[in-house]
Every structure is written in C-alpha cells, then in structure tokens.
C-alpha cells in the first residue's frame with residue numbers, strides 16, 4: 001500500500017464524491033439553462049452544490065460562481081478587479097502561487113506598478129508591511145490565506161479591514177485554507193476569494209470564486225448568461241456536484257493536526273528546521289529542512305519505498321530552481337533544496353506517519369550532500 005503525503009498538490013477522491021460524480025454523469029445530462037425536467041435536474045444539482053460550497057466559506061450561495069479551478073478563480077478576480085485601467089498600483093506577497101503572481105506580472109507588463117511584500121523568516125507576511133505599501137492609486141491587493149508550501153496562515157483580515165476603508169479590492173487565494181481551517185468571507189472581509197475542489201477530495205477542473213455582493217468585476221469569459229453573467233459557458237454539473245459533496249465533507253474535519261504534530265515529534269532527533277513552526281499553520285502541512293541533505297534524493301528514496309512527498313509546490317518540483325517561497329523567507333538556495341513538504345489529509349493514519357519516520361531514518365543519511373559528510 002502506498003502512503004500519500006502530498007495532499008497540498010492534490011488529493012485522492014473521497015468515495016462519496018466518486019459516487020456522486022458517477023450518479024450525476026449517468027443520470028443528469030441536461031443543460032442547466034434548459035427549462036424542461038432534464039434541465040431542471042441539472043439546475044438542482046448545480047444549485048445544491050453552490051449552497052454547499054458557499055456554506056464552507058460562510059457565504060450566500062448567490063455570491064459564489066463555479067470556475068474551472070483555483071487558477072481560473074485567481075485570474076478572474078485579478079484581471080476582473082484591475083479592469084483596463086493602466087497606471088494603477090497593485091500589491092501582493094512574495095509567497096503567492098503562480099496563478100496569482102503570473103496574472104499580476106501581466107498587469108505590470110500592461111502598465112500597472114507593483115509592490116511585492118516579502119514574508120518574515122517564519123513565512124508570515126506582516127499585515128502592517130502590506131498596509132504600508134498601499135498608495136492612493138492602489139487598486140488591488142492579493143493575499144493568500146494559507147501558503148501551499150509551508151502551510152503558514154496569513155493575516156488577511158487585518159489587511160482587508162484597511163483595504164475596505166480605502167475602497168481597495170482585496171482578493172484572497174484560499175485554495176489551501178478552505179476545508180483545513182474555518183473560512184468566513186465576512187470575518188475575513190475580502191471582496192473575492194478563490195477555492196479549488198481538488199485540494200479537498202474532489203476532481204481537478206472545478207473551483208469557485210466568491211464575489212462580494214454588488215462588486216463590479218469585469219468579465220473574464222464572455223458568452224452566455226451563466227453564473228449570473230460572471231462566467232459564461234454551459235455548467236459542468238457532475239464536477240460542481242462533486243465539489244458540493246466534498247465541501248460538505250470538509251465542514252467536518254478530523255484532527256489531522258495531531259498526526260502532523262506526531263510527524264514533527266518523530267523527526268525531533270534529526271538535524272532539521274520546521275519552517276513556520278512558531279506561527280499559526282493549517283494543520284495538515286509540515287515543511288521540513290533536513291540540514292545538509294538533498295531533498296530530491298529524499299523524495300526519490302521515499303517514493304521507491306512507497307511514500308509520496310514533495311520538495312515544494314507540485315508545479316515547481318521537477319525543476320532545479322529552489323522554491324520562491326522558501327527563498328523569500330530567507331532560506332539559502334541550499335536550505336531550500338534540502339526541504340521536504342509533507343502534506344497530510346483526512347485519510348492519513350498514525351501508522352503511515354510512523355512508517356514514514358522509520359523510512360526517513362534510513363533514507364536521509366544516504367542523501368547527505370558530499371560536502372556535508
């Protein structure tokens with residue numbers, strides 16, 4: 001049996017989600033915009049799912065639209081908030097996912113000015129530093145809720161409070177936070193918030209965007225009037241249904257943090273640094289620097305022994321460059337290349353954690369860089 005500890009990259013389907021997708025694919029083929037019974041069944045599937053996803057973030061269903069995933073949600077919010085106005089100012093953080101950093105880099109190419117606020121050594125971006133970066137012409141701030149590599153939770157509500165006072169659009173990428181900690185769009189005070197279903201045991205290719213009521217957001221996909229005219233295209237009913245079921249399951253969270261703590265305790269006699277250990281983190285993530293070791297070697301060694309982990313974000317593993325998140329936190333390139341991300345899920349067991357620690361005892365010493373032995 002494989003041990004899967006790379007749940008921040010993606011998660012396996014929950015059996016109840018699989019069943020719901022299968023039933024929807026088999027039985028509900030109608031177009032949700034059609035008025036006949038087949039269409040109504042599809043509409044019901046979508047609207048029940050929207051209700052469930054909205055509940056996960058304490059929003060109202062009519063303020064949530066379905067998208068193709070976290071990447072589209074982030075793009076829709078960022079380009080939608082920026083509009084076509086050049087000469088404006090945008091603020092984000094150095095630890096964002098590429099699906100935020102790249103659209104913002106594109107805004108810069110189109111003439112916006114940009115401030116990227118770095119994190120502390122612990123991986124938190126200080127709210128006051130973000131607030132200090134705001135200018136009269138600032139149009140948009142984008143700040144993630146929890147980092148995908150370290151799990152560190154960011155002070156979004158503190159930043160949002162000031163943004164709202166100054167009528168600055170505040171977008172939050174909550175892809176890694178939702179389903180792992182409580183998320184309440186009103187308590188956060190954000191204008192838009194991105195979600196992705198495949199991080200919570202639903203399939204890839206479906207996400208959601210919360211849009212505060214009354215907010216003007218320019219449209220990113222033009223066509224039919226679906227999703228309250230915010231996102232054109234015939235709705236993907238089976239995937240929306242899957243997301244709805246996954247969101248409902250995610251509202252009831254087992255204590256994954258206890259397993260993460262057991263993992264970190266079990267690594268106590270290794271020469272390690274746990275990144276973000278002293279600040280609030282989502283409970284499933286542990287970013288561990290094995291001093292002097294080659295993380296890629298550890299990933300391969302664990303994989304051969306039946307355990308899936310990663311060196312960081314899925315999209316940057318396979319590349320030689322060290323993680324932009326860890327470098328921004330002040331780790332050296334060598335330290336970043338010695339860092340493993342363990343990301344657990346509701347399906348992780350204590351036996352899997354113990355097995356992983358035992359394997360690491362054997363694998364890590366074999367992965368020390370030559371200069372270190």
Ligand SMILES: Cc1ncc(COP(=O)(O)O)c(C=O)c1O
Nearest residue numbers: 069070071097099148175176196
């Ligand atoms: C923080 C964060 N934002 C956005 C995304 C992109 O989501 P999706 O894969 O649904 O496009 C990811 C996925 O890795 C992520 O971790």
